[in-house]
Amino acid sequence: MAKTFFIKTNFDLCTGCSLCQLACSQRLLGGYNPHRALLRITHKAENLYHFPTVCNQCENAYCANVCPAKAISRDPETRALVVDRDKCIGCNMCRKYCPIEMVGVDPDLKKSVKCDLCGGDPACVAACPTGALELAYRVVPDEEEEEPNG
Amino acid sequence: MADSYMGKFLLVDLTNETSRTVPTPQWLKDQFVGGKGFGAKLLYDLVPKGVDALSPENVLMFFPGPLTATAAPSMRACAVTKSPLTGTYLDSFFGGRLGPEIKYAGYDGIIIFGKAPKPVYLWINDDQVEIRPAGTIWGTNALEANALIKEEINEPDAMLAAIGQAGENQALFALICCEYNRQAGRGGAGAVMGSKNLKAVAIKGSRLVKVHDPEAFDKACKGACEEIALSAECATYTDGGTSSAVPWSNEIGTLPYKNYYTQSDPQADKIGDEGQKKHLFLGKAACFGCPIRCSQMGAVRTGKYSHFITDIVEYESAALLGSNLDIHDPRAVAHLTKLCDEYGLDSMSAGGVIGFAFEAAERGVIQAPDGVVLAFGNVQGAEYLIKSMAFQEDDLGRLLSQGVKRASAVLGKQTMDYAMHVKGLECPAWGPRGTPGMGLAYMTADRGGCHQRGFMIGYDMGDEYNGEPVEMYQTKGRAGILIELQNFLAGTDALVKCDFSQCGVSPESFAAMLSAATGRQVDEDYFDLLGERIWNQTRMFNVREGFLAKDDTLPRRFVKQVLPDGPHKGHRVSEADMDYMRRDYYNIRGWDEEGRPENVTLQRLGLDKAPVFKERP
Ligand code: SF4
Ligand code: SF4
Ligand code: SF4
Numbered sequence: 001m002a003k004t005f006f007i008k009t010n011f012d013l014c015t016g017c018s019l020c021q022l023a024c025s026q027r028l029l030g031g032y033n034p035h036r037a038l039l040r041i042t043h044k045a046e047n048l049y050h051f052p053t054v055c056n057q058c059e060n061a062y063c064a065n066v067c068p069a070k071a072i073s074r075d076p077e078t079r080a081l082v083v084d085r086d087k088c089i090g091c092n093m094c095r096k097y098c099p100i101e102m103v104g105v106d107p108d109l110k111k112s113v114k115c116d117l118c119g120g121d122p123a124c125v126a127a128c129p130t131g132a133l134e135l136a137y138r139v140v141p142d143e144e145e146e147e148p149n150g
Numbered sequence: 151m152a153d154s155y156m157g158k159f160l161l162v163d164l165t166n167e168t169s170r171t172v173p174t175p176q177w178l179k180d181q182f183v184g185g186k187g188f189g190a191k192l193l194y195d196l197v198p199k200g201v202d203a204l205s206p207e208n209v210l211m212f213f214p215g216p217l218t219a220t221a222a223p224s225m226r227a228c229a230v231t232k233s234p235l236t237g238t239y240l241d242s243f244f245g246g247r248l249g250p251e252i253k254y255a256g257y258d259g260i261i262i263f264g265k266a267p268k269p270v271y272l273w274i275n276d277d278q279v280e281i282r283p284a285g286t287i288w289g290t291n292a293l294e295a296n297a298l299i300k301e302e303i304n305e306p307d308a309m310l311a312a313i314g315q316a317g318e319n320q321a322l323f324a325l326i327c328c329e330y331n332r333q334a335g336r337g338g339a340g341a342v343m344g345s346k347n348l349k350a351v352a353i354k355g356s357r358l359v360k361v362h363d364p365e366a367f368d369k370a371c372k373g374a375c376e377e378i379a380l381s382a383e384c385a386t387y388t389d390g391g392t393s394s395a396v397p398w399s400n401e402i403g404t405l406p407y408k409n410y411y412t413q414s415d416p417q418a419d420k421i422g423d424e425g426q427k428k429h430l431f432l433g434k435a436a437c438f439g440c441p442i443r444c445s446q447m448g449a450v451r452t453g454k455y456s457h458f459i460t461d462i463v464e465y466e467s468a469a470l471l472g473s474n475l476d477i478h479d480p481r482a483v484a485h486l487t488k489l490c491d492e493y494g495l496d497s498m499s500a501g502g503v504i505g506f507a508f509e510a511a512e513r514g515v516i517q518a519p520d521g522v523v524l525a526f527g528n529v530q531g532a533e534y535l536i537k538s539m540a541f542q543e544d545d546l547g548r549l550l551s552q553g554v555k556r557a558s559a560v561l562g563k564q565t566m567d568y569a570m571h572v573k574g575l576e577c578p579a580w581g582p583r584g585t586p587g588m589g590l591a592y593m594t595a596d597r598g599g600c601h602q603r604g605f606m607i608g609y610d611m612g613d614e615y616n617g618e619p620v621e622m623y624q625t626k627g628r629a630g631i632l633i634e635l636q637n638f639l640a641g642t643d644a645l646v647k648c649d650f651s652q653c654g655v656s657p658e659s660f661a662a663m664l665s666a667a668t669g670r671q672v673d674e675d676y677f678d679l680l681g682e683r684i685w686n687q688t689r690m691f692n693v694r695e696g697f698l699a700k701d702d703t704l705p706r707r708f709v710k711q712v713l714p715d716g717p718h719k720g721h722r723v724s725e726a727d728m729d730y731m732r733r734d735y736y737n738i739r740g741w742d743e744e745g746r747p748e749n750v751t752l753q754r755l756g757l758d759k760a761p762v763f764k765e766r767p
Pocket of ligand 2: 024038116118124
């Protein structure tokens with residue numbers, strides 16, 4: 001048995017403050033801009049609801065499946081899907097096929113970026129003042145524990 | 151080395167439909183920092199004496215601050231212009247997500263000149279600036295305009311500042327809706343936008359906002375967030391925004407009832423946090439980067455006005471469209487507030503104007519149109535007036551949309567006894583009879599009757615100041631306290647802080663965040679001097695426009711009529727009280743007996759030879 005870590009979202013607690021996105025963009029790019037963060041907050045109905053969307057760290061990860069350079073693979077510790085920037089050729093195929101658009105080429109880095117769970121200590125979870133983001137894991141039976149791109 | 155400024159202003163000329171950028175001057179950053187500071191200096195430099203606020207010569211400016219758009223908690227932005235309602239300097243602050251977007255698009259400010267030949271909106275997408283025809287979007291309410299423009303530019307994530315019909319029609323207290331539930335509310339910035347034929351400004355940006363020292367900045371932000379988490383006052387805002395101020399204000403005898411006839415309302419609790427929790431609230435929402443989340447989002451689900459989405463009805467709206475009008479169903483008050491938001495009227499001034507109109511109608515000075523009842527307690531009457539003011543439907547609506555000062559000048563001298571304004575700006579919902587320091591705050595606020603430039607109620611009620619209890623009902627010493635508050639708030643409004651987070655965040659933390667963000671080392675006293683400079687700069691504008699001691703005064707009801715009941719029964723702020731406090735205030739400020747800053751004061755603050763901003767589009 002293995003554990004795949006991912007970020008569980010509780011939209012009922014999300015206030016739409018974007019503190020998570022600020023923390024994420026600062027870590028990724030060294031500057032603040034929520035549009036450049038690796039998680040998305042969707043504001044609905046005049047701000048009555050806010051939906052956080054974070055990479056699911058899929059067991060069947062389309063982003064990795066479609067990557068022609070095999071640049072997306074699992075972190076051995078967290079089983080998060082991580083982009084190897086040396087291998088990434090910037091084709092943006094991953095974005096095209098991720099069902100929730102949680103991966104894609106950053107305009108400055110020219111490489112694909114996606115949530116890597118900050119190596120296991122997520123900055124967004126730490127920054128969220130309400131508990132709308134939680135680090136969680138799912139247990140994966142051994143036979144399903146295949147490597148993507150395998 | 152990086153700092154948290156974006157390095158340029160966007161100058162837009164609507165008359166010729168052009169725009170260009172200019173570098174943000176270093177001297178401006180050094181001496182005025184951002185937000186209110188930039189606004190105070192640039193309005194003075196850009197708008198010559200005596201310009202009609204609704205003419206193309208007025209400018210409309212939007213300024214974030216050096217900490218806006220970063221992880222510094224609860225930073226906002228402001229709209230600055232010459233007020234068509236008061237003729238004074240005007241800044242109006244708004245939270246939400248619009249302010250940060252200005253910086254993400256790459257600007258330290260947007261300065262709008264001229265007047266478009268036809269209705270337009272502005273679409274700013276990083277460097278790409280388009281002036282687009284508003285077409286059929288003109289004529290829609292602020293929320294409809296928001297949706298239509300996002301659809302037209304196909305950018306659901308763009309942020310919008312938009313006016314409703316009231317702004318288009320130049321009702322003098324029209325606001326700018328900074329989506330959602332956030333407004334540049336007071337003083338008529340929306341009318342200025344309407345006078346420029348500008349329906350909306352849409353912004354989206356992909357730039358990174360960087361800070362000088364990321365590690366120190368992160369530490370300073372965490373410190374500030376901790377202070378907020380430990381602050382009892384901030385916790386009150388998290389729990390119920392400002393709605394719990396309704397029962398509190400009633401208890402201490404400052405809540406306006408029936409156009410400030412008195413300052414206590416037997417039914418106040420119905421429209422406070424209790425009533426709103428029961429009838430409105432569903433969940434919390436926050437402004438950008440704010441851990442406090444004072445918004446209590448909800449919906450009216452039952453009764454005559456269902457169904458619509460509403461934010462919390464803030465204290466000022468609850469008091470002025472509720473108690474002040476003798477209306478006590480929170481759903482009805484939410485309904486009136488939402489109408490103001492959609493049509494784009496300042497709900498505070500609207501409450502003041504409707505209270506005035508109800509009293510005038512009950513005294514037989516104005517005639518209600520057929521089928522309309524203008525009387526305290528009448529929701530339909532209030533609704534009718536809001537619509538007629540926004541749409542300029544009839545003479546009464548047109549008259550009242552000019553604010554109580556102008557309406558009372560037309561209706562006759564005796565109505566001045568109950569026209570509740572300072573310099574033309576309708577009073578906030580803290581009746582000052584019994585709290586003279588708050589009275590002085592209204593008298594001296596730079597944009598007219600405003601409670602946000604120095605909130606004296608706590609001290610007036612006997613709180614300690616510098617370790618000493620403040621004596622109730624005294625005028626002595628009030629000026630000194632108020633000046634310290636005004637200076638600190640004006641200084642931190644350059645950042646642009648939120649008034650609520652400011653209750654928790656210490657001056658040391660503001661200084662640490664600013665230092666780490668900009669690389670300019672400042673200490674906790676920095677904001678006092680900065681604020682004093684800014685305060686004198688706005689005063690220079692107002693003095694140039696002819697505002698002097700005679701204008702630093704309170705509405706007659708507060709001065710002539712003693713309170714008939716409540717905790718402060720028998721109290722007023724007399725002529726003698728005003729005289730004493732005004733003199734004391736000018737003296738400490740270093741102003742002459744007319745309220746003009748003395749040369750030595752200007753020299754001390756470096757305002758005598760400050761450079762002049764000469765850029766034009
Ligand atoms: S980027 Fe998309 S496809 Fe890839 S793991 Fe995350 S959610 Fe799944
Ligand atoms: S875990 Fe890290 S990388 Fe992933 S969304 Fe959160 S902050 Fe960004
Ligand atoms: S920090 Fe938490 S509450 Fe704020 S937007 Fe992100 S998920 Fe929502």
